[in-house]
Amino acid sequence: MCNQSVGLIQRAVEASGISTVSITLIEDITKKVKPPRALSVPYGFGHPLGEPNNPELQHAIIAEALALLADETPPPILKVVGTLRVP
Amino acid sequence: MAPLRKLDPFSRFFMKLYRGKHYEATPHTPLRLPLNRCRVALITTAGFLLPGQPPFESGDCSYREMPNAIQTQALINGHKSAAYDERGLETDPNLAFPLDRFKELETEGKIGSLNHRHFSFMGSITKPDALITQSAPEVGHKLKTDGVDVAFLTPV
Numbered sequence: 001m002c003n004q005s006v007g008l009i010q011r012a013v014e015a016s017g018i019s020t021v022s023i024t025l026i027e028d029i030t031k032k033v034k035p036p037r038a039l040s041v042p043y044g045f046g047h048p049l050g051e052p053n054n055p056e057l058q059h060a061i062i063a064e065a066l067a068l069l070a071d072e073t074p075p076p077i078l079k080v081v082g083t084l085r086v087p
Numbered sequence: 088m089a090p091l092r093k094l095d096p097f098s099r100f101f102m103k104l105y106r107g108k109h110y111e112a113t114p115h116t117p118l119r120l121p122l123n124r125c126r127v128a129l130i131t132t133a134g135f136l137l138p139g140q141p142p143f144e145s146g147d148c149s150y151r152e153m154p155n156a157i158q159t160q161a162l163i164n165g166h167k168s169a170a171y172d173e174r175g176l177e178t179d180p181n182l183a184f185p186l187d188r189f190k191e192l193e194t195e196g197k198i199g200s201l202n203h204r205h206f207s208f209m210g211s212i213t214k215p216d217a218l219i220t221q222s223a224p225e226v227g228h229k230l231k232t233d234g235v236d237v238a239f240l241t242p243v
Contacts (some may be wrong), residue, residue, distance in 0.1 A: 002210030016227030
């Protein structure tokens with residue numbers, strides 16, 4: 001339900017005039033809720049930013065998500081990433 | 088990607104039974120400034136609380152404000168769920184509320200600044216009407232009043 005809640009909050013915040021981007025762990029729910037921009041990551045529940053105490057991986061995921069803000073395709077934008085490699 | 092088949096049997100059964108609403112037109116606010124000039128706020132549905140804040144109840148659509156100055160290690164996991172392993176985010180709250188990572192981005196000049204407050208919801212909401220009509224628009228209004236340009240949202 002968390003992934004649905006994120007999408008619903010995101011829609012409301014975007015409608016307030018703020019650009020938004022989210023992480024999702026369940027692509028199927030996000031396709032239904034259609035928030036403006038979402039990055040689907042291949043991690044389990046409780047792990048939207050990959051792994052605890054792995055700042056490099058967390059930064060890599062955040063950077064992928066923030067990059068969607070510059071995408072000028074009309075929303076909804078849903079990008080699916082595989083496991084991110086950290087240098 | 089986490090397709091439904093990867094969920095535990097109970098969650099899968101629930102999700103199959105669950106009939107969400109259908110949402111059509113997606114709201115759109117294009118990014119107006121380069122990210123390095125944007126004010127950014129975080130929103131999590133991990134149900135984090137600060138010491139002294141009232142706990143979330145089951146299906147609770149309310150939210151808690153998280154001042155930017157907090158230490159992430161002070162956060163309390165207020166989202167008890169059998170659906171996921173909570174040890175990771177109890178060890179490192181950045182896993183679902185990446186405040187330390189965004190403070191690093193601010194220091195590096197990759198984002199303009201962090202807002203003075205962020206927001207925590209408890210995401211396990213099966214009846215989201217009050218979320219849609221009240222609490223989420225209220226947070227949107229607060230962030231707009233704060234002059235926030237970008238919100239970054241994380242589930243759990």
